[in-house]
């Protein structure tokens with residue numbers, strides 16, 4: 252089963268979020284089709300439209316029949332900035348008044364405000380690189396940058412579970428693509444050795460450039476990247492390291508600086524640092540951080556910089572302000588408290604789920620916790636039962652996961668209280684007991 256290609260099948264949503272009604276129903280119907288099982292239509296298993304998010308990480312959902320307040324266990328609001336914040340929100344409002352919601356211009360045609368300049372400096376400092384460039388969307392950051400930094404004659408070696416934006420960027424680049432087994436440094440080395448040494452004299456290097464692409468935390472697995480080993484291998488074979496920190500920047504590390512800080516990797520050893528602002532910073536957009544030369548080159552050549560409207564000024568202000576809070580530059584210790592809280596919450600929730608007998612993927616400190624349900628037919632019932640008790644979870648199935656590895660993916664936030672987590676554990680246990688264990692039945696059908 253070719254997962255690399257399956258995750259890009261046209262017409263499928265990568266994540267069965269429930270928010271995307273259209274897609275979930277479509278995915279749902281396909282599951283029904285491929286097993287021939289009469290799974291009754293279950294629109295109530297998904298939460299339809301969100302009316303508001305609140306500071307306590309609840310969301311008010313407008314569902315088909317009623318409005319309800321649900322504990323949010325599904326969003327990437329790792330540090331709780333995706334709600335009104337005493338430091339960020341007034342500054343965001345002020346930036347809206349000064350600059351409006353959009354610059355209506357590209358970066359090179361008047362769309363670079365003082366906020367954009369400040370943001371790029373702030374991001375470069377935060378991630379520990381000499382320079383950075385920001386884009387209006389995280390997805391576009393990967394899919395537009397890869398084709399600019401590598402092309403025909405180059406080689407991309409990509410983790411088999413890399414995000415769809417990386418897959419698309421890699422494909423669009425025209426470079427040769429090889430995939431290594433998910434988070435397996437020994438397999439990466441095997442692929443590199445094959446690609447470099449295969450029958451060639453030691454001095455011959457068949458590729459113009461080699462880029463190894465990995466993620467800091469894998470969003471469907473909750474695993475931390477084995478970055479120290481991967482960096483060592485890349486050094487040995489002179490390959491560039493491209494690290495997507497969408498889920499790790501802000502969320503892990505003593506001061507929130509991501510997997511390099513957590514795993515003791517020198518940021519100088521990671522050539523291209525990519526990340527998004529849509530998770531820990533409660534905003535939108537993405538960044539690339541690297542050497543001054545790389546960033547200048549991207550600013551001159553990347554179409555997404557030259558031809559796309561610049562990131563919205565209030566979104567930029569939200570990022571600057573949230574980074575200030577994280578670093579304690581707002582004059583409070585809220586940032587440090589948030590970082591301590593997300594770590595405590597994540598480790599507590601993971602260990603409680605494991606004690607209860609759930610199979611949970613991922614590593615300690617990671618706020619992403621997939622609970623394995625296996626059978627895709629289980630996910631509507633699980634999601635519906637949680638929702639009935641006002642807990643909103645995201646369920647994920649094919650094609651975002653292999654067919655029989657469906658899961659509920661819990662995302663923990665610093666804004667969850669202990670009471671929230673205890674309630675969630677109770678609801679998850681109860682909901683799991685409603686879900687029939689029909690994995691063997693499904694397997695029989697598939698065989």
Ligand code: PMP
Pocket residue numbers: 388389390391393414416466470495497498527528529535536537
């Ligand atoms: N990279 C990874 C690893 C992601 O998980 C995502 C989205 N969750 C993106 C990139 C795209 O980011 P955005 O949603 O900010 O566009």
